[in-house]
Amino acid sequence: MFSGGRLLLLAIVIGFLIQSPSYAQVTSPAYVKAIYSLPLSLDPIKMNDTASLAVGNLIYDGLLKFSPSLKIEGALAESWSTSKDGKTLTFRLKKNIFFHNGDPIKASDVEFSLKRALSAESTVRKFYDSIKQIRLLDESTLVIELNFPFPPFLSVLAGATAKVLPKNKISDSKFFSSPIGSGAFRFSGLDSKKKEINLVAFEKYHAGVPKLSQIILKETTETEAIELASKGEIHDLANWPLTESDSIFKLGQRISSPVASTWIIGLNTLKAPFDKLATRQLFKINVPVDEFRRSFYPDSIKAYGYVPNGLTGSQIKVELKVDGVQPPKEKIAIAIPRELARGQEMKEMIEKTMTSKGWKVEVNLMSWDQLMDGYSKKSHQAFLVAMNMDYPDADFLLKNFESDNPDNFSGLKNSNIDLLLKKSRATQDRKQRETFYKEALRLTEESAVTVNLFHPRANYWVSKCVQNFKPNILSDVYIDYTKVNVSPDCSSNKVVQR
Amino acid sequence: MKSMTLFKHVNNSLNPYRWAISVLAAVLISGLFAGVTLESRLDTDKKMAESLAPYLSTLVESSDRPELLRVLQSIGEATKSDVILAQDGMVFASSRSLEELDRAFVKPKTFFRFFDIDFGNNEIVTTTNIKNSSQSMGDSKVYIISPLLPSMKSSLGIFLGVFVASILISLFSARQMRKAIKKALRPMDQLHAEIEGMITDNHLDSEPIQIRELEEIRNTVRSTKTALDNAKDQLAESKAKKLSSDAYKRLIHDLHNPVSALRQMASLAHDETQDLETQNEAANSISRLADQILSQVTSAKKNLEQEPIALRDLNLVDCIREGVRQVQTLENTKSISVSFQDEEITVPHDPLLLKRAIINLLENGIEAANSLVRVSVLKNDNNTIIKVCDDGAGMDESKVPVYLQGRGQSGKANRQAFGLSSTNHIVRSHGGKLIYRKSDLGGSSFEIRLGGI
Numbered sequence: 001m002f003s004g005g006r007l008l009l010l011a012i013v014i015g016f017l018i019q020s021p022s023y024a025q026v027t028s029p030a031y032v033k034a035i036y037s038l039p040l041s042l043d044p045i046k047m048n049d050t051a052s053l054a055v056g057n058l059i060y061d062g063l064l065k066f067s068p069s070l071k072i073e074g075a076l077a078e079s080w081s082t083s084k085d086g087k088t089l090t091f092r093l094k095k096n097i098f099f100h101n102g103d104p105i106k107a108s109d110v111e112f113s114l115k116r117a118l119s120a121e122s123t124v125r126k127f128y129d130s131i132k133q134i135r136l137l138d139e140s141t142l143v144i145e146l147n148f149p150f151p152p153f154l155s156v157l158a159g160a161t162a163k164v165l166p167k168n169k170i171s172d173s174k175f176f177s178s179p180i181g182s183g184a185f186r187f188s189g190l191d192s193k194k195k196e197i198n199l200v201a202f203e204k205y206h207a208g209v210p211k212l213s214q215i216i217l218k219e220t221t222e223t224e225a226i227e228l229a230s231k232g233e234i235h236d237l238a239n240w241p242l243t244e245s246d247s248i249f250k251l252g253q254r255i256s257s258p259v260a261s262t263w264i265i266g267l268n269t270l271k272a273p274f275d276k277l278a279t280r281q282l283f284k285i286n287v288p289v290d291e292f293r294r295s296f297y298p299d300s301i302k303a304y305g306y307v308p309n310g311l312t313g314s315q316i317k318v319e320l321k322v323d324g325v326q327p328p329k330e331k332i333a334i335a336i337p338r339e340l341a342r343g344q345e346m347k348e349m350i351e352k353t354m355t356s357k358g359w360k361v362e363v364n365l366m367s368w369d370q371l372m373d374g375y376s377k378k379s380h381q382a383f384l385v386a387m388n389m390d391y392p393d394a395d396f397l398l399k400n401f402e403s404d405n406p407d408n409f410s411g412l413k414n415s416n417i418d419l420l421l422k423k424s425r426a427t428q429d430r431k432q433r434e435t436f437y438k439e440a441l442r443l444t445e446e447s448a449v450t451v452n453l454f455h456p457r458a459n460y461w462v463s464k465c466v467q468n469f470k471p472n473i474l475s476d477v478y479i480d481y482t483k484v485n486v487s488p489d490c491s492s493n494k495v496v497q498r
Numbered sequence: 499m500k501s502m503t504l505f506k507h508v509n510n511s512l513n514p515y516r517w518a519i520s521v522l523a524a525v526l527i528s529g530l531f532a533g534v535t536l537e538s539r540l541d542t543d544k545k546m547a548e549s550l551a552p553y554l555s556t557l558v559e560s561s562d563r564p565e566l567l568r569v570l571q572s573i574g575e576a577t578k579s580d581v582i583l584a585q586d587g588m589v590f591a592s593s594r595s596l597e598e599l600d601r602a603f604v605k606p607k608t609f610f611r612f613f614d615i616d617f618g619n620n621e622i623v624t625t626t627n628i629k630n631s632s633q634s635m636g637d638s639k640v641y642i643i644s645p646l647l648p649s650m651k652s653s654l655g656i657f658l659g660v661f662v663a664s665i666l667i668s669l670f671s672a673r674q675m676r677k678a679i680k681k682a683l684r685p686m687d688q689l690h691a692e693i694e695g696m697i698t699d700n701h702l703d704s705e706p707i708q709i710r711e712l713e714e715i716r717n718t719v720r721s722t723k724t725a726l727d728n729a730k731d732q733l734a735e736s737k738a739k740k741l742s743s744d745a746y747k748r749l750i751h752d753l754h755n756p757v758s759a760l761r762q763m764a765s766l767a768h769d770e771t772q773d774l775e776t777q778n779e780a781a782n783s784i785s786r787l788a789d790q791i792l793s794q795v796t797s798a799k800k801n802l803e804q805e806p807i808a809l810r811d812l813n814l815v816d817c818i819r820e821g822v823r824q825v826q827t828l829e830n831t832k833s834i835s836v837s838f839q840d841e842e843i844t845v846p847h848d849p850l851l852l853k854r855a856i857i858n859l860l861e862n863g864i865e866a867a868n869s870l871v872r873v874s875v876l877k878n879d880n881n882t883i884i885k886v887c888d889d890g891a892g893m894d895e896s897k898v899p900v901y902l903q904g905r906g907q908s909g910k911a912n913r914q915a916f917g918l919s920s921t922n923h924i925v926r927s928h929g930g931k932l933i934y935r936k937s938d939l940g941g942s943s944f945e946i947r948l949g950g951i
Contacts, residue, residue, distance in 0.1 A: 068596060069571060070564035257596040301600050309600060310563030310590065392564045434560050457600065473563070473596050 029486055030214040031466075033236040034225035036339045037368040038195055038217075042176045042187075044113075044163040045122035048407065049372055050388050053160040053477040054239065055217055058199055060163030060181035061206075063091055063110060064154060066478050068470045070392050072158050076105060076182065076206070086149025086428045087132075093140040098204045099166045100186040107142040112167040114144070123407065124161040126399050127390065130425060148426040151433065155391035160477050184210045184482040195219035211468075211485035222341040229461060235486065236469075237461040238476045240341075241386075244299045244459045255460040257471035258301065260308045260389040262397070265334060265451040270411035271381045273328035280448035282322045283332075283382075288353040293454040295349060296342055303452035305445060306387075306397055310473070313394035313437045318445035327358040335374060335383040338365040346384075375409055383409075386456065388475045394437045395424065401444050410449035417443050465490030505683050509676060516675070520668030524661050532657035533612075539649065540615050540624050540642075543577045547626040547640045555628050558585060558638050563599075566591035579644040583628075586636040594643075606643060620646050685709040692716050696723050742802060744926075749798040752903050753791060760787040797904025797919045809846040809928065814875060814882060817849045821856035822873060829864050837874045845882045845948055847928055855924040858917040859886040859944050866890030866941055881949040890941035898934045921946075 039052035044060055047053050065075040074080070078094040097105040117128045130150035135143045146153060156162060166180050179187050184207070185199035197217040201210040220228065226248050228234045237248070241261075244254060265287060267274045274280050293300055307313035334350065336343055347363035354361040366374075374380040389396045398421055399405055403413040417440050424436035444450075458476060462469050465487045472478040502510075547554075550569065557566045570581040574593030581593040584603035592598050606623060608616035616623040621643050628638040685707045692704060696719060707713040766772055766780035815838050822834055856873075863871040867888035876883045893901070904919030918932075921944075925932045930948040937943035 069567040071568050071571070255597065258600045310561060312560045312562050314561045315559075430560065430562075431556070471596055473567075473599065 030216050031212045031236065031481075031484070031486060032216045032218055032234045033238065034220050034228065034234050035217050035239045036219070036222065036225075036337070038190075038197065038219045040369060040372060042179050044161045044165070045117045045119070045124055047161055048123050048376075049368075050386070050475065050477055051219075051239070051368075053388075053390070053475075055197060056163060057160045057183070057477050058185045058215065058481060059179060059183045059187050060165070061183045062157060062159075062162040062164055063093075064158035064162075066155075066158045066392075066472060066474055068472045068478075068480065070472075070474055072154050075158075076110070076164060080154075082154075086151065087146045089144045089146070089153070090137075091142055091144070093142075094206055095140070097182060097206045099169075099182050100180045100202055101166070101169070102204070103166055103168075105164060105166075105182055106139050107136050108139075109167045110164050111136055111142055112170070113164045114162070116165070116170070117161065124390075126402070126405050126407065127156045127159070127161060127396075149428045150425045151428055151430075152391055152393035152395050155393055159390040161390060182206075185212075185215055188214075205482070207482060210482045212481065215481065221339045226341070229463070232463070235463045235466055238458075238469075238479060240461075241297065241300075241456040242459045242461055243297055244457075246459070246461070248461050249459070252464055253462050253466065253469070255462060255469055255471055257458055257460075257473055258309065259456060259458045259471075259476070260311060260392055260474045261456050262303055262306055262308050262387045262450075263297075263300075263453040263456060264306070264385060264387055265453065266375075266380075266383050266385060266409050267449050267451070268378055268381055268383075268409070268411055269447075269449060270378055273330055273332070274381060276328075277448065278322055278325045279328055281320045281446075282325045282327065283359070284448040284451045285320055285322060286327070286354060286357045286359065287451045287453075288349070289451065289453055291353065292346070292349065296346060297454055297456060299459065300454040300456045303454050305441060306450050306452055307394050307441060308389070308455040311389075311392060311394055312434050313398075313441045316438055316441040316445065318442055320446070320448065327360075329360070331360040331362055333381050334361060334363045335371050335380045336363055336365050337368050337371050337384070339368055378409065378411055384453075388477065392474055394441065395421065398437065398440050398444070401440075401447070401449065410447075412444075412447055412449050414443055414447060416440075463490075504686055505680055508679050508683070512675070512679075516668075516672055520665065520672070524664030524668065527664050528657045528660035531660045532653040535656045536650065536653040537613065537615070539652065540622060540644070543579065543642045543644065544614065544624045544626055546573060546577065547581075547624075547642060551626065551628045551640075554583065554640065555630050555638070558583070558590065558628065559630055563591055567593070573642070577642060577644065578648065579642045582641045582643065583638055584641065585638040590638065603641070605641065618646070622646055622649050685712045688712075689716055693719050696720060746798075749794065752794055752798075756787050756791045756794070760784060760791065763787060794904055800920060809848055811844050811846050812849055814843045814845045814847065814852075814884070815841055817847065817853050818856055818873060818875060818884065820849075821853045821860060824853075825857055825860040825864065829861075832864055832867050832869055832871060834860065834864075835870065835872045837872070839874075839876050843875060843877050843882060845877075847948065851924045852928065855921040855946065856884065856886070858921040859946075862917055862944075863888040863890075863942070866892075868941075870939060872939065881947050884946040884948075885943060886946075887937035887939050887943040888941040889937070889939035892936060892941045893934065895934065895936075902932065 035051050035054065037049070037051040039047070039055045040049050041047055041052050042056065042059070044056050047056050061075045063075060063077040063080070064072050067073050074094070076093055076097055077091045080089060080091045082089050091107075091110070093105065093107055093110070099105060099109075111134045114128065114131065114134055116122065118125055118131055122128075130146045130148060130153060131144060132147045133145040135145070137143060144153075150156075164182060165175075169175060169180055177190075181187070182202075184202055184205050186202045188198040188200045190197050195218065199215040199217065201213045203209055218228075218234070222240050225234060225237050225240065226242075226246070229237055229248055230251055241259075242248065244256065267280050267283065269275055269280070274283070290302070293302065301309050305314060305316045305318070307316070336346060340346065343365045347365060350363050351361050371380075371383060371385070375383060375385065387397060387400070398417070400408055401410065401412050401414065401417050402408060402421060403415065403418050420436045420440040420443070424433045424440070427433055427436075458471060460469070460471060460476065460479075463486075467485050467487055468483045470480060470483070472480070550573070554566065554569065557569065566583060570583060570591050570593040573579075574581045582589055582598075582603060583591045587602055589598045589601055589603045605616075606618040606621050608618045608623060610617040614624060616625070622645075624642045624644075626640045626642075628640060630637060688705070688707050689712045692707075693716070707716055763780040763783040767777050767784060769777070772780075818836070818838075822836055826834055860871060860873070863886050867890045870889045872885075872887045874885045874887075876885070898918075901918040902922045922932045925946050925948075928948055930946060933945040933947060935943045935945065
């Protein structure tokens with residue numbers, strides 16, 4: 001004879017057995033996002049490519065963050081204020097904020113992380129060089145004093161490099177092999193063989209537990225990514241600016257928005273024949289920009305200048321005139337990422353057109369890390385890259401042409417540009433800054449260090465199962481994945497079975 | 499046609515206009531209020547955009563989309579609308595969706611324009627132009643797209659509220675108007691009571707009527723009544739004279755034969771040429787003829803005493819009923835059946851005299867009848883006929899004129915039969931005729947014919 005207690009136990013066991021299949025179904029599946037490259041670095045102060053920034057933005061949090069329409073919102077900071085002269089910023093941290101290892105986040109961690117961004121090892125030092133001093137008022141309040149009232153500084157702090165790391169863990173030499181952040185997703189592992197990074201939802205995330213329990217960032221080429229997406233093995237192709245006519249959109253959702261980006265062919269003034277202004281200008285005139293845009297990215301926005309549409313300086317239009325200059329006899333190599341879906345067609349089109357205009361151009365398709373390596377070492381004569389913005393201000397792009405900036409890909413040295421940028425950072429007057437920006441951009445355009453191909457219109461492909469995917473007009477790096485989820489009743493998605 | 503009171507008539511005549519005007523006024527007033535509310539609400543949106551125009555213009559010229567997005571988002575939240583800034587037909591900033599940025603702006607289809615506001619199927623669009631100071635840039639436009647139903651909700655609420663209030667005010671006003679009409683018609687009632695009093699000679703304490711026209715009517719009616727009474731008196735007097743004259747003439751005419759016979763009998767009684775028997779018979783006749791003459795003179799005297807004073811339009815039925823009642827009070831062994839064509843038969847007559855005539859006929863009928871006397875009244879286009887029949891033995895028709903002249907002898911009582919003569923005289927004095935027929939009941943039937951004859 002069973003006792004009452006045993007009967008109850010039996011009922012629970014039977015109930016569990018009945019419930020177990022549906023329990024398995026409600027477990028949220030891994031969300032697979034394809035990326036064109038694994039991060040070149042997981043150290044925020046060394047991130048200079050979109051792949052690294054995109055991953056970093058998921059793992060790390062900063063004081064501030066961007067909303068989809070670029071409104072600046074508090075991330076770790078609960079509130080902040082700026083002094084009248086614009087040179088003193090005071091931040092108060094949220095309560096109950098933790099790193100992924102469970103340690104509470106203190107103002108000293110923020111101080112340490114920002115000072116690190118100013119250190120010699122930082123490749124993004126230029127973003128933070130306005131900082132004069134950082135002071136701690138208490139465990140959750142810090143003051144940042146600036147050398148000059150740099151108006152875009154709040155945007156810098158909302159950017160993907162201004163991340164907060166645990167002060168007492170960073171000394172570990174293997175820290176970035178398994179980084180600890182405070183972002184919505186915790187680093188779980190890197191599978192070098194599969195070329196995948198595994199992230200899991202951070203249960204103690206200050207803004208609530210993300211809806212996705214797991215994100216897999218998978219490195220692949222655009223062509224392969226599209227193929228995998230069509231097989232239902234990938235949720236998200238947001239890392240590629242697809243064209244709206246792409247057939248993959250028949251199988252998923254197309255979420256479109258402009259992004260603050262410019263596709264350029266960068267010209268290296270340190271490499272002949274681009275050391276000559278007239279040659280650069282003629283090259284810039286001869287590149288079939290419109291044909292390129294119409295052939296490969298027809299829904300993108302025509303680029304009149306270096307700054308993307310919708311940002312101060314985008315109205316600058318400079319008509320270059322070159323008389324009596326002939327294309328040089330030496331061969332010019334243009335580096336293009338191999339990961340681009342129609343890279344070969346691009347190569348053929350550019351070579352053919354430029355040859356017809358008397359240029360000896362060779363387009364080299366190379367892997368992304370190879371291309372970035374040459375970019376860093378300034379070894380390419382010319383290269384095709386997308387200049388994404390870390391904060392929505394012309395200052396970000398103009399920095400690339402500052403004489404003392406190690407990231408000045410063109411090697412351009414123009415003291416007038418340097419002076420104008422210095423002046424613009426020192427003024428709070430919007431119109432005044434606009435004037436400085438316009439003049440600096442005019443000088444940049446005249447220097448012909450970039451062939452501005454187009455401003456892309458991002459056509460994000462996501463699976464039909466994906467919900468609450470909101471684009472960000474700055475870049476795909478800033479897409480907020482904390483609210484994205486996969487429909488639990490979506491049976492058409494194979495990746496659920498992964 | 500069914501008659502109605504003047505108040506009801508006026509009220510009914512005013513009703514359609516009153517309701518139509520009330521509803522129309524309610525619709526117009528509430529429409530106006532709703533329109534003004536909606537216009538004001540949308541104008542506020544537009545004013546907000548206009549007041550921000552210089553700032554928006556600066557942001558457009560600076561191409562500062564992030565700031566513009568923040569501003570439009572803020573306007574959108576404040577106005578609960580979608581706010582879109584388009585430059586050269588392309589969406590530059592939008593509070594609605596980031597996806598439409600840098601794409602051609604597609605304005606919602608609108609089907610109605612009210613001032614600067616376009617109404618679509620599901621939305622209202624207000625457009626504000628933003629002038630850019632930079633000549634190289636085209637002008638920009640801010641479109642505020644508000645959802646139609648929520649925007650209209652407050653206006654519809656105000657419309658309904660004002661409509662109901664207007665209808666309630668109209669109802670109250672209608673009620674007051676009814677009271678006012680009633681009050682305004684009081685002088686008419688006073689006039690009516692005054693005239694009624696004049697007709698029935700039931701004079702009330704007369705107060706002047708406030709309405710001059712009505713007071714004049716009353717005075718006119720009063721003076722007409724006085725003139726009419728005087729004329730009637732004069733007419734009665736002349737008629738009485740004529741009747742007296744006629745009566746004398748009839749008496750003279752009626753006396754002619756008996757007096758001639760008396761002279762002849764007197765002559766025969768003294769004519770010695772005649773035999774004695776003839777002389778004796780003639781002498782005897784002298785006495786009888788003298789009695790007859792005396793009887794006629796007496797009857798004539800009585801009739802002359804009963805001249806009608808005044809003929810009035812009164813209900814004949816009342817007069818007959820009263821006569822029947824008086825006769826039945828005295829004699830209830832024989833039944834009197836009464837039938838009237840109508841309960842209201844208005845004929846000009848002197849009720850006292852005519853009642854006397856009817857009583858005479860009824861008394862004769864009762865006297866002659868075996869068991870039943872029937873009184874009936876008929877009215878045709880010209881005449882009114884009062885018929886008194888009995889089921890007795892009836893009269894010798896050749897003797898009827900004798901009775902009508904007052905020379906007849908009562909059949910049952912040993913006395914002169916003046917009743918028929920008197921009745922005949924009264925009927926004649928009313929301008930009518932007394933006709934004898936054989937009754938369908940078997941006895942006599944006397945018809946009093948009044949009117950055109």
